[in-house]
Amino acid sequence: MATNFSKELVVKPGEKVRLAKWDPEDTLGWEKGHKTKVDLEKSLAKLDKLQYLLYAEHKHALLIVLQGIDAAGKDGTIRHVMAGVNPQGCTVTPFKTPTPEEAAHDFLWRIHKAVPEHGDIGIFNRSHYEDVLVVRVHNLVPKDVWSRRYKQINEFEKTLSENNVKILKFFLHISQDEQRKRFEERIDEPQRRWKISQSDFDERKFWDEYMAAYEDALAKCSTEQAPWYIIPANKKWFRNLAVSHIITETLEDMHMKFPAPTVDVKQLKWK
Ligand code: AMP
Numbered sequence: 001m002a003t004n005f006s007k008e009l010v011v012k013p014g015e016k017v018r019l020a021k022w023d024p025e026d027t028l029g030w031e032k033g034h035k036t037k038v039d040l041e042k043s044l045a046k047l048d049k050l051q052y053l054l055y056a057e058h059k060h061a062l063l064i065v066l067q068g069i070d071a072a073g074k075d076g077t078i079r080h081v082m083a084g085v086n087p088q089g090c091t092v093t094p095f096k097t098p099t100p101e102e103a104a105h106d107f108l109w110r111i112h113k114a115v116p117e118h119g120d121i122g123i124f125n126r127s128h129y130e131d132v133l134v135v136r137v138h139n140l141v142p143k144d145v146w147s148r149r150y151k152q153i154n155e156f157e158k159t160l161s162e163n164n165v166k167i168l169k170f171f172l173h174i175s176q177d178e179q180r181k182r183f184e185e186r187i188d189e190p191q192r193r194w195k196i197s198q199s200d201f202d203e204r205k206f207w208d209e210y211m212a213a214y215e216d217a218l219a220k221c222s223t224e225q226a227p228w229y230i231i232p233a234n235k236k237w238f239r240n241l242a243v244s245h246i247i248t249e250t251l252e253d254m255h256m257k258f259p260a261p262t263v264d265v266k267q268l269k270w271k
């Protein structure tokens with residue numbers, strides 16, 4: 001089945017976002033099973049080859065931003081989608097509550113430092129978007145401060161993209177019921193209990209506020225050079241399929257080439 005995942009799931013620049021209209025159960029007609037599994041394996045193999053080319057060409061970096069509510073599957077996406085890529089050439093940076101040093105700088109300071117170098121794929125597990133999400137929901141800074149950040153983020157991302165950093169942003173969209181189910185699994189399964197935190201349960205009460213903050217971030221900051229994708233993520237297999245397809249579609253569109261050899265291989269002499 002030829003699905004253009006990027007086109008189907010992108011937030012068009014300037015488009016208003018109402019998350020209630022994006023179904024977290026959607027699978028774009030795909031079904032769980034052998035065929036889909038084979039397709040994912042093919043897509044991951046393609047990703048491995050494209051990363052090799054990105055690394056060899058050394059001209060562009062790829063920055064992947066992962067956002068989503070607690071239990072949306074950020075860690076799982078990294079584990080499954082990046083499983084096949086060469087660790088040399090890939091960085092993963094989780095962003096937590098800012099340290100005192102980070103908090104003493106502008107909100108983009110720690111982000112800019114973690115941007116991947118040319119040739120690399122960098123994955124952000126949470127990102128500068130927390131500064132218009134958790135910060136907004138909990139009034140950690142006044143409204144006139146966070147409300148200016150959308151523009152600052154767009155300018156920052158534009159600067160990166162003009163300097164050969166390709167940016168992809170994924171919002172992993174789950175329903176409130178699915179989040180509850182996943183929290184219950186974490187409680188029931190001893191090997192998952194370590195993942196539960198009190199804050200997960202406290203944050204659940206702010207679901208509507210988070211959705212409103214996400215809607216604004218997705219609408220205001222989906223641009224030509226740094227698009228947001230809304231990934232229906234209730235079904236983990238579809239989430240992995242969609243994310244891996246969008247990454248490979250993007251890398252293919254970059255028309256990368258292997259650099260010319262620095263030596264004339266015919267002239268090489270054995271000693
Ligand atoms: P986790 O990703 O589950 O390990 O949790 C990281 C926590 O850090 C989450 O509760 C985030 O909301 C929080 N966090 C990340 N960035 C920021 C930020 N800029 N300001 C405040 N809290 C943040």
Ligand code: MG
Binds near residue numbers: 071
């Ligand atoms: Mg968590």
